[in-house]
Amino acid sequence: MAQKQRKQILYPPVVAAHISRELGDLVAPYINNQREIEVYFSLQPNSRPHLGTLTTVSSAFALAYHLKARFWLDSKVTFEALDNAPTMKQEVNGFTYFKPMCFTKAGEETLAEKNLASFVHFMKGIQQKSNVPYSVKKYSEMQKSPEYRRKLLEILDHEKELSGFLNPLEKSIKLRPICPTCFYGEKSGKLTKITRENNDMKLGSSCFDHGDYTVDISAKGENFVDLNTPVRSVIRKALLMDESKKGSSLKIMVDGSDWIGMSQQLLPCLGMLGYSIQDLPVRFFSPLIEDWAGSKFSKSAYVKKGTYEGIHPALCDYGEFQSSLGEEGLDLIWNETLEWVLDSKKFFRNYTVDYFTQRWNLDSRD
């Protein structure tokens, strides 16, 4: 294929890049007496990852690697896998029902496990380059812990005030129990009935196939409950802050830049739950990968056939990424994201798929 004329890449000045050379400059005031750095990121393993997911994951590792070298502290990465992501939606009597991925079978394993395998494959590759250890925490496990349940109950105690920030359109906190027989839950949470006595809580709902059911969601219970994203996000931050107070490890969250719009909403909620701004985890938003129009490069848009026609398949799907770029692909992503964290003007911005097509010469590859 004929080589297209290469376009110039510009790095116009942005605020955070005026006050820092690398991300470590921004983390320095938080280091104090910390003995360790923990970098957290969270994603839904709802398919094999695409470029946007791979760069977020690699940015988290690159940050942990950079901070370890800069501050001479151990660092590690935790991947919070949102295996509650909805699959198999069904419309019945005007209600949408979904099955969480961790309860959806894909052969011998669950769909969540099947999809997680490609994330783990990628993380093992990046771990070898970074020498940063990582662990995976699944939502289905995290939500069972007494701390998680207690925080949920606390949020419900403040439902009126918090829902104005977390769900301003409906002004309610959505709790979604799932049917113990078929594992489908009702998505809007409108069928959910809460019975609560102090720390004992039961959630009732109605399955389109198995009728009414009730599940015990008290602090000692282990049943599964699905929450909508903003509520989960408040609990996630709150628990990190609780943990920070106990130990001497600095918690840092890395999320894609599509989270910026939501981040402000979470802060007053944490204040209402009694948290101090001093204890907030450090949070970085990694560059968003965009299509030509500046829209988020989206896996769910990709699966709608033809949406990303003309974009190299290696950018759309990790399987294609591996077959097109092989081992070199890992180097390309790792080097790219390391460059970002080591240069603020490269981190505090977004990148288009065209940028990667040119940078990695994808047009001249198969």
Ligand SMILES: [Zn+2]
């Ligand atoms: Zn059912």
